Amino acid sequence: MPKIKIFALLSVLIFGAVPFMDSWLNYNIRYTLYGIGAIMVFYAIYDFLFNVNVKFLFDKNAGIIYKINAPFLKQRLMMFEEMTIINISQEPGCMEYAIGKKKKEFMKNYSISDTFTHSKKSNAREQEYVEQVLNPILEFVKSDKI
Structure with a gap:
């Protein structure tokens, strides 16, 4: 979770500050910074959905362990x-x-x-x-x- 917070903060800073630096930033540098910000946003979303938001269900009656990912169904892992x-x-x-x-x-x-x-x-x-x-x-x- 700390990495997600850092990436989110950095991307907000990039998308918030770059438009105000338009006068002294070159076109290539400006869009490179936008690209880096977009990559950080996508990484933070991916990490949140597929790594942080994962739960494990230990079903005692069936003796099975399931992996539950919020946007998806539960997946049977093992007995x-x-x-x-x-x-x-x-x-x-x-x-x-x-x-x-x-x-x-x-x-x-x-x-x-x-x-x-x-x-x-x-x-x-x-x-x-x-x-x-x-x-x-x-x-x-x-x-x-x-």
Whole structure:
């Protein structure tokens, strides 16, 4: 979410400031800035729809995990027995938790946490995440069906 806010703010600044700088900005620079602003807007919208706005449904009765994306229908991901939790690293020094099917977890996985770094504040957030979110998920999945 912070990246979306930064991109939205920068695009508003670009689209708000460039028309007033018309007298000293060259035609090519002006439209290059408009292009950069448009790319940031599209990236922020894409990131919001497909990454931030994703929810996971753990259906205890059926023993199935679904991925729900607001503008789309729910997608069946895997059975409880197939689920494994892994640590993935998308950027150097950063780590996040993801779920995937056993034996295929590195080919297709789904992020279920924010990115954690090695700072004190991030370590505290990670510890809180593990205690309040990750452990209850594991207990829920491993418990018997109702």
